[in-house]
Amino acid sequence: MWGILLPMNLSVVHIGTRLNSKDRFNALAQDYLERCSAFARFESLAFRSEEALVEWLGRQQGRTAAISVFLDSGGRQMTSEAFAGWLGAHRDQGTQHIVFAVGPADGWSEDARARARLLLSLGPMTLPHSLARLIIAEQLYRAFTILTGHPYHAGH
Numbered sequence: 451m452w453g454i455l456l457p458m459n460l461s462v463v464h465i466g467t468r469l470n471s472k473d474r475f476n477a478l479a480q481d482y483l484e485r486c487s488a489f490a491r492f493e494s495l496a497f498r499s500e501e502a503l504v505e506w507l508g509r510q511q512g513r514t515a516a517i518s519v520f521l522d523s524g525g526r527q528m529t530s531e532a533f534a535g536w537l538g539a540h541r542d543q544g545t546q547h548i549v550f551a552v553g554p555a556d557g558w559s560e561d562a563r564a565r566a567r568l569l570l571s572l573g574p575m576t577l578p579h580s581l582a583r584l585i586i587a588e589q590l591y592r593a594f595t596i597l598t599g600h601p602y603h604a605g606h
Contacts, residue, residue, distance in 0.1 A: 458541055460486070462586060463495040464552035464579050465503060475580035482587035489594040494583075500554050500562050507549060507565070516547040517567045520558055521582055525569030530603065534593035536568075541597075550590075552582045 462483065469476045483492045497503040510516035517540065528536065540548060550570075553562070563569060572585050595602035 458490045458545060459493070459547040460490050460590065461493050461495060461547070461549040462552075462583060462590075463497060463503060463549060464583060465497050465500055465554040466552075466579055468496045469494065469580075473580050475578070475584045479580070479584040479587040482584070482591045485591050486587070486594060489598070500559060503551060504562060504565060510547055510549065512546040514544060514546050516549055517545055518565065519548060519550045519568045519570050520562065520566040521550065521552050521572060521586065522558055522563065522566075522569040523571055523574050523576060525571040527571045527573070530589060530592050531596060533589060534596035537590075537593045538597050550586050552579050552586075 462479070480494070483494065486492055495506075497506065507516060507518055537548075551566075558566075572582060572589075577585070592603050594600070
């Protein structure tokens with residue numbers, strides 16, 4: 451069996467206001483992120499601007515550079531299995547930190563898009579921040595269950 455992803459840090463971040471505790475999507479996203487804590491260390495952050503996020507990303511240095519994944523409707527689409535494979539490959543290569551970022555309301559600037567290691571699409575439709583966060587949180591949990599052979603994904 452593959453090793454558990456505890457050495458890996460994963461951040462789910464967004465550009466915009468702080469998360470509202472009454473937002474039902476946020477509560478569900480937090481539930482999935484808590485489930486993921488069995489597999490990796492997680493944090494959720496909000497940034498006031500794209501520039502603040504980019505600056506923070508520049509400070510995320512460890513043994514390996516943080517990998518930035520910007521959610522973007524024009525990005526690469528993957529099946530859940532392919533996403534799990536991508537995450538597992540980074541785990542196996544010793545990646546320490548992956549940041550999944552939901553962009554500003556008017557989309558990522560060209561400069562930010564060029565800085566992303568991966569532009570990832572959750573589909574061609576524009577989603578509210580809280581729903582995009584929920585979807586990526588669930589897909590991260592699903593990826594971990596695929597990688598560890600947990601039955602959660604088997605009933606899809």
